[in-house]
Amino acid sequence: MIRRLDATTAPAALLPSFDRRRLRPRILHIGPGAFHRAHQVPATDAANAAWGDWGIAGLSLKSDRLARALTPQDGLYTLVARDMEGCDLGLCASLLSVRGPSQEKSSSNWLDGIFLSVPLAIVSLTVTEKGYCARDRSLDLDHPDIAADLRGEAPPQSAVGLIARGLAARHRHGLPPLSIMSCDNLPANGALLRDLVLAFAAEVDDRLAAWIAAEVAFPASMVDRITPATTDALLREVTEAHGLHDAAPVVAERYSAWVIEDRFAGDRPAWERGGARIVADVAPFEAMKLRMLNGTHSLLAYAGALAGHELTRDAVADPALAALARAHLAAAAATLPPVPGVETAAYAEELLQRFANPALGHRTAQIAIDGSQKLPQRIFAPALETLQRGGSPATYSFATASWMHWIEQTGPVIDDPRAAELHAAVAGAAADDAVARFSTLADLIPSDLAAAPTWRQTVAADLAALRGGGMAATLAKRRWA
Numbered sequence: 450m451i452r453r454l455d456a457t458t459a460p461a462a463l464l465p466s467f468d469r470r471r472l473r474p475r476i477l478h479i480g481p482g483a484f485h486r487a488h489q490v491p492a493t494d495a496a497n498a499a500w501g502d503w504g505i506a507g508l509s510l511k512s513d514r515l516a517r518a519l520t521p522q523d524g525l526y527t528l529v530a531r532d533m534e535g536c537d538l539g540l541c542a543s544l545l546s547v548r549g550p551s552q553e554k555s556s557s558n559w560l561d562g563i564f565l566s567v568p569l570a571i572v573s574l575t576v577t578e579k580g581y582c583a584r585d586r587s588l589d590l591d592h593p594d595i596a597a598d599l600r601g602e603a604p605p606q607s608a609v610g611l612i613a614r615g616l617a618a619r620h621r622h623g624l625p626p627l628s629i630m631s632c633d634n635l636p637a638n639g640a641l642l643r644d645l646v647l648a649f650a651a652e653v654d655d656r657l658a659a660w661i662a663a664e665v666a667f668p669a670s671m672v673d674r675i676t677p678a679t680t681d682a683l684l685r686e687v688t689e690a691h692g693l694h695d696a697a698p699v700v701a702e703r704y705s706a707w708v709i710e711d712r713f714a715g716d717r718p719a720w721e722r723g724g725a726r727i728v729a730d731v732a733p734f735e736a737m738k739l740r741m742l743n744g745t746h747s748l749l750a751y752a753g754a755l756a757g758h759e760l761t762r763d764a765v766a767d768p769a770l771a772a773l774a775r776a777h778l779a780a781a782a783a784t785l786p787p788v789p790g791v792e793t794a795a796y797a798e799e800l801l802q803r804f805a806n807p808a809l810g811h812r813t814a815q816i817a818i819d820g821s822q823k824l825p826q827r828i829f830a831p832a833l834e835t836l837q838r839g840g841s842p843a844t845y846s847f848a849t850a851s852w853m854h855w856i857e858q859t860g861p862v863i864d865d866p867r868a869a870e871l872h873a874a875v876a877g878a879a880a881d882d883a884v885a886r887f888s889t890l891a892d893l894i895p896s897d898l899a900a901a902p903t904w905r906q907t908v909a910a911d912l913a914a915l916r917g918g919g920m921a922a923t924l925a926k927r928r929w930a
């Protein structure tokens with residue numbers, strides 16, 4: 450009988466070097482999925498190993514799966530980090546607990562309790578792009594989760610509603626403000642979250658909104674670590690390595706980067722100890738990461754999947770796709786302001802190596818999820834800037850046509866909150882009609898880009914070529930400048 454990993458069975462040699470008993474829940478993290486557990490938790494471990502009492506209380510809004518897996522393990526789990534040079538396997542220890550929606554339903558006092566606790570200093574979140582319930586960067590008051598939270602139903606459905614409710618409790622009790630930190634791949638994620646929380650608060654109570662505006666800090670952050678979804682094979686591998694059963698291990702590349710805006714309402718962990726950079730302005734780092742890494746990732750996901758590649762590493766091993774990725778990285782780099790201490794050409798080479806990581810199986814289908822929430826910042830915004838500067842948007846239009854073709858090939862079952870409208874807009878329409886229909890979908894393609902004849906023509910021509918000859922034949926005929 451294999452024992453389960455927990456606080457009593459965890460091998461000391463695999464634990465970070467601090468006494469876990471001294472941690473208190475000082476960070477509430479919404480969305481403790483694989484990315485959070487591969488990125489912010491180990492950085493918090495490194496901070497705690499230096500000093501501090503920074504425990505994390507995790508909260509899943511939509512599913513009890515992680516609470517079920519991690520509660521019997523006392524929040525402990527294995528992180529496997531690997532690349533061509535090696536593999537590190539260790540336990541992460543700063544996550545103290547994970548709760549799910551069922552527990553919130555039965556005892557919603559916990560949430561108010563944690564927001565009213567004095568040690569709490571930070572609320573952080575990784576809820577993915579769609580978790581912000583925004584339309585064109587404004588709060589979508591018609592979103593069912595926001596509407597439910599405005600009616601005050603329990604448990605909270607949205608991160609924004611939950612944060613506003615928690616801040617309201619602190620405000621009522623005269624407690625100090627908090628720092629609320631987005632760790633999602635969105636441009637100006639701090640300012641965006643601030644606007645959304647303020648818009649929610651303004652619907653509830655003007656004085657609350659004024660207090661939040663004056664006192665609460667919303668630092669921006671750029672987060673980076675490639676973290677494929679956990680598979681059964683990883684579960685088996687980890688069980689073999691430890692001789693212990695871990696129901697929630699995480700695998701990631703060894704590379705990790707975190708750039709955080711120096712804007713906190715109170716204390717924070719010494720995340721620098723975990724390699725984080727604390728800077729006055731995150732914007733250049735974030736634009737570089739979103740446009741170069743994430744933009745190329747999305748391009749490779751759709752074009753790669755259409756070429757029959759299940760994994761990103763196989764997509765970049767395909768010379769035609771590698772040439773496309775290289776051209777796209779150069780085009781994305783050309784839209785960027787100078788990035789302090791970073792040479793974008795070297796960053797591009799490093800990205801190609803990270804995508805090729807033979808030790809990771811990162812599925813193109815995973816990156817392809819939620820395109821409607823990702824492509825506006827990854828593809829459309831830099832495409833418009835490129836066009837406005839007189840540059841060629843060729844790789845952007847190819848990414849867009851690949852996405853459209855992938856939607857029609859995959860069908861309305863695609864994993865995207867706008868799946869039905871996207872599929873209806875492309876399926877069965879002539880290429881130029883499909884492009885025209887996409888242009889009229891709300892909050893997707895900026896109107897200046899959608900109206901540009903070069904853009905419409907190249908996307909339609911690429912879509913027609915993909916429909917006619919498939920990905921491999923289309924790429925064989927293309928040269929990227």
Ligand code: CS2
Pocket residue numbers: 634672673674675676742743746747815816817823
């Ligand atoms: C990926 C990201 O799934 C996706 O959309 O582009 O999750 C990517 O792996 C991370 O941002 C890397 O830091």
